Structures are given as C-alpha cells and as structure tokens.
Amino acid sequence: MTRPAFTNPYLTEGNYAPLTEEVSSSNLPVTGNLPRELNGRYLRIGPNPRGGIDPATHHWFNGAGMVHGIRLREGKAEWYRSRFIESEFGAPNTNVVTHGGRILTLIEAGKPPVEISPDLARMAVWDCEGALSRGFTAHPKIDPVTGDMHAITYNPRFSSIRYVVLDPDGRAKHSSDIDAVDGPMIHDMALTETRVVVLDLPVTHAAAKRLAQAGGPMTRLPLTWDDRHTARLGILPVGGTAEQVQWIEAPRCFVFHVLNAFDNPDGSLTVDVVRYDSMFVHDVWGPSDATPTLVRWTVNTARGTVNEELISQHRVEFPRIDPALTGRPHRYGWFAGFNAHGLMITDDVERNPADGFGTGPMIKVDTRTGDTKTHDYGPGRVTMEPAFVPRPDAVSEDDGWILSVVHDANINRAELVVLDAADITAAPIARVHLPNRVPFGFHGNWIDGNEID
Numbered sequence: 485m486t487r488p489a490f491t492n493p494y495l496t497e498g499n500y501a502p503l504t505e506e507v508s509s510s511n512l513p514v515t516g517n518l519p520r521e522l523n524g525r526y527l528r529i530g531p532n533p534r535g536g537i538d539p540a541t542h543h544w545f546n547g548a549g550m551v552h553g554i555r556l557r558e559g560k561a562e563w564y565r566s567r568f569i570e571s572e573f574g575a576p577n578t579n580v581v582t583h584g585g586r587i588l589t590l591i592e593a594g595k596p597p598v599e600i601s602p603d604l605a606r607m608a609v610w611d612c613e614g615a616l617s618r619g620f621t622a623h624p625k626i627d628p629v630t631g632d633m634h635a636i637t638y639n640p641r642f643s644s645i646r647y648v649v650l651d652p653d654g655r656a657k658h659s660s661d662i663d664a665v666d667g668p669m670i671h672d673m674a675l676t677e678t679r680v681v682v683l684d685l686p687v688t689h690a691a692a693k694r695l696a697q698a699g700g701p702m703t704r705l706p707l708t709w710d711d712r713h714t715a716r717l718g719i720l721p722v723g724g725t726a727e728q729v730q731w732i733e734a735p736r737c738f739v740f741h742v743l744n745a746f747d748n749p750d751g752s753l754t755v756d757v758v759r760y761d762s763m764f765v766h767d768v769w770g771p772s773d774a775t776p777t778l779v780r781w782t783v784n785t786a787r788g789t790v791n792e793e794l795i796s797q798h799r800v801e802f803p804r805i806d807p808a809l810t811g812r813p814h815r816y817g818w819f820a821g822f823n824a825h826g827l828m829i830t831d832d833v834e835r836n837p838a839d840g841f842g843t844g845p846m847i848k849v850d851t852r853t854g855d856t857k858t859h860d861y862g863p864g865r866v867t868m869e870p871a872f873v874p875r876p877d878a879v880s881e882d883d884g885w886i887l888s889v890v891h892d893a894n895i896n897r898a899e900l901v902v903l904d905a906a907d908i909t910a911a912p913i914a915r916v917h918l919p920n921r922v923p924f925g926f927h928g929n930w931i932d933g934n935e936i937d
C-alpha cells in the first residue's frame with residue numbers, strides 16, 4: 485500500500501503531532517509512592533515544529549525542540565514545565581544532558597548546545613568559548629572516572645569530523661580533526677576506558693545530494709542511505725589524534741545508538757549497538773526503514789575484524805545502561821521496545837513505515853545470557869526512552885529505578901512512570917500524572933539534585 489506523501493506520519497498523526505503551547509503545572513498527582521531518594525529533575529526533549537511546515541518534505545528529525553521537565557523532591561512531584569528551545573542558530577531538539585554544572589540541550593550536524601536554567605526559564609547558546617562553534621553532538625559520552633566528556637562531531641560544511649574532549653568543568657581540553665569522505669551521519673559514538681570508536685556508516689550527505697540531482701524523493705533531512713560508502717569503525721586512543729585512527733571495515737548497516745562499549749583483556753573491544761540493515765531508503769520521513777536489532781560487535785584491532793552476534797530477538801531502541809558503567813563492562817541494558825496495537829511485533833511481521841516509529845513496552849536485556857524481560861504498560865500505553873537511576877548505596881548493577889515518559893492514548897496524556905530496575909515486570913512503583921501529552925521525541929535524562937539543585 486502506498487501512502488500519499490501529504491499524510492506525513494511523523495507530523496500529523498496522534499502523539500507525533502506537535503504541541504502549540506508551553507505549560508507550567510505544580511503539585512502533580514501521583515499514583516503509588518515516589519521514592520524520596522529521587523531528588524532532582526527528569527528532563528526530556530524532542531522535535532516540536534512550529535508553523536509553516538510542508539508535510540511532504542518534513543522529516544521527524546527536524547523542527548524546533550521542546551523540553552519537558554518534571555521536578556521531584558521529597559517524594560513529591562513539584563512541577564511540570566514545557567518550553568520551546570530558542571536559538572538564532574537553529575534550536576537543539578535531540579538530547580538534554582548535564583555537564584560542568586550546566587544543563588545543555590543538544591543536536592548534531594553543526595549547531596552548538598543551548599544551555600537552559602534549572603527552572604527552564606532562561607536559555608542561551610553555549611559554545612564553550614568558541615570550541616563548539618562548528619557544532620556538537622547529541623550523544624557525548626562522559627567517562628565516569630575522569631569526568632571528561634567525549635564527543636564526535638560533524639558539520640556538513642566541512643570534510644572532516646572533529647573529536648572534542650571537555651573537562652569536568654566544561655572547558656575544552658582536546659580537539660582533533662579526522663578526515664571523512666562523503667559527509668557521513670554520525671549520531672552516536674562508543675567510549676571505552678582507553679579508546680574511542682567513530683561510527684562511519686553508509687548514511688551520507690553525498691548520497692542525498694546525488695539523489696536530489698537525480699530527482700529522487702527528498703525531505704528536509706539532507707542525508708540518505710549510501711550504496712557507495714564503506715561502513716567502517718575508527719578506533720583511536722582516548723585523547724588521541726587523527727594520525728592514530730585505525731580504520732576497520734564494519735558490518736554494512738546503520739546505527740543510531742550504542743548501548744555501551746568496553747575493553748577486553750585480549751585487547752579487543754566489545755561494542756553493543758542497535759543496528760538497522762538500511763536507513764532512509766523506504767521511510768523518507770523518519771527512521772522506520774528496518775528492524776532495530778541489538779547486536780554485540782567484537783572488534784579485533786590486531787586482525788582488523790569485527791565479529792557480530794545477536795544479543796536479543798526483541799526489537800529495541802533507545803538503549804540505556806547505568807551511566808556509571810560507561811566504557812566499562814556492563815551486564816544489563818534497558819530499552820524502549822517495539823509494539824503494534826498493544827502487541828510485541830514478532831520478526832515475521834513486517835513493520836509498515838507508515839505506522840511511524842512506534843515504541844511500546846519497556847525491555848530489559850541481560851547481555852550475558854540474552855534473557856529478556858518486558859513491562860507492558862497496558863492497552864494504548866507506550867513508553868519512550870528509559871533512564872536508569874541508581875539507588876544510593878546500590879548493591880548490584882540493576883539496583884535502582886527506571887524512569888520513562890509513557891504516552892497514554894486513551895486519555896491523550898503522559899505520565900512519568902517509575903519501575904524497579906531489577907524487576908521491571910512488577911507493577912510500577914509510582915506514576916506521576918502530567919497535565920498534557922508529551923509528543924514522541926528522542927532522549928531524556930535524570931539530573932540528580934546533588935548535581936544541580
């Protein structure tokens with residue numbers, strides 16, 4: 485069935501539709517008991533385009549960002565606020581993180597971060613005294629031991645990508661430009677204790693340019709699948725330079741997100757990723773091209789090879805670990821799983837790109853055994869990306885909570901739902917009822933009150 489171009493599934497349907505108003509609400513109703521240890525903010529961001537959008541060419545990844553914040557303190561949900569992110573350079577819409585005492589909203593491909601105040605009232609471009617003037621990434625990685633923030637950035641106006649390191653106070657301490665042909669889309673990166681992994685995969689600006697010249701279907705995202713571009717990984721030491729990069733051919737696929745990576749005693753690297761066989765070939769308005777699959781890459785730098793193994797049969801995206809294990813061996817990952825009409829899609833059912841990028845249940849995967857647990861939020865209720873929050877004095881890797889925004893299509897509103905990270909199959913610990921819906925967007929994080937009060 486061919487869908488007419490004017491019914492863009494990422495713009496007009498259900499919870500993809502943008503909100504028109506900013507909202508502030510206090511003393512939110514809670515079902516269950518919010519853990520008193522959850523003292524801080526859950527912040528989430530996604531695209532929320534405003535006016536003058538052409539559905540035929542609109543891509544889900546474009547449009548002004550809207551940040552949604554929920555303040556938790558002493559077992560209460562003090563407030564919910566939503567704010568458009570404003571910037572003269574094009575507003576971030578992809579991730580919201582904290583570093584060096586700042587809350588930063590982020591996007592890739594040439595735009596610097598926009599800092600937002602803890603009450604979400606004020607915002608301003610923050611380019612790290614010019615160090616990020618060429619743009620940043622939506623997926624920097626913070627080493628939990630050194631506190632340094634590592635980023636692989638790209639900007640379609642330049643033929644190189646840039647590896648940038650910011651110190652724990654948010655000052656630029658290292659930068660190296662790495663040559664890359666065709667202008668690849670580099671959405672995420674991998675970091676181990678000693679090495680950085682660049683994902684140079686076959687979605688490129690060059691292919692989009694060729695497609696446009698041939699009169700092919702185009703959206704406002706100037707990137708598409710590239711049959712000519714070699715998939716490869718660039719391995720370099722932490723704090724390394726372009727001359728030190730070892731390029732290794734990778735499985736032919738696209739990856740938005742890395743679960744985690746770590747060094748092995750034999751010198752190889754383990755990199756767990758969510759892979760797609762293709763991207764932006766069939767679905768030109770969003771990322772629903774192929775099945776997102778959780779795989780483990782073992783990168784043998786001595787032989788220059790990548791071995792790929794399937795970790796779980798479940799379709800998952802938005803992979804998250806305990807952030808304290810970034811770059812170190814992990815066992816568990818939490819994910820937004822995929823869903824069709826309240827049921828898990830099985831591998832023998834083809835996804836229709838016209839359904840949009842629909843997530844459903846929460847999924848927890850034991851990457852050592854492949855054991856997979858599911859939390860179904862009920863009919864019409866689907867989760868967005870999880871965030872893991874460790875319990876103070878946690879005794880195990882999964883001793884903590886999973887927080888996520890859940891869309892309830894029955895009442896067209898959202899909740900912030902708290903699950904027990906060790907047993908996600910149990911009933912929710914708490915549900916914070918938000919005054920409106922939160923459109924399907926990209927990424928969210930817990931910002932602890934000890935970091936920013």
Ligand SMILES: [Fe+2]
Nearest residue numbers: 622671740926
């Ligand atoms: Fe992302």
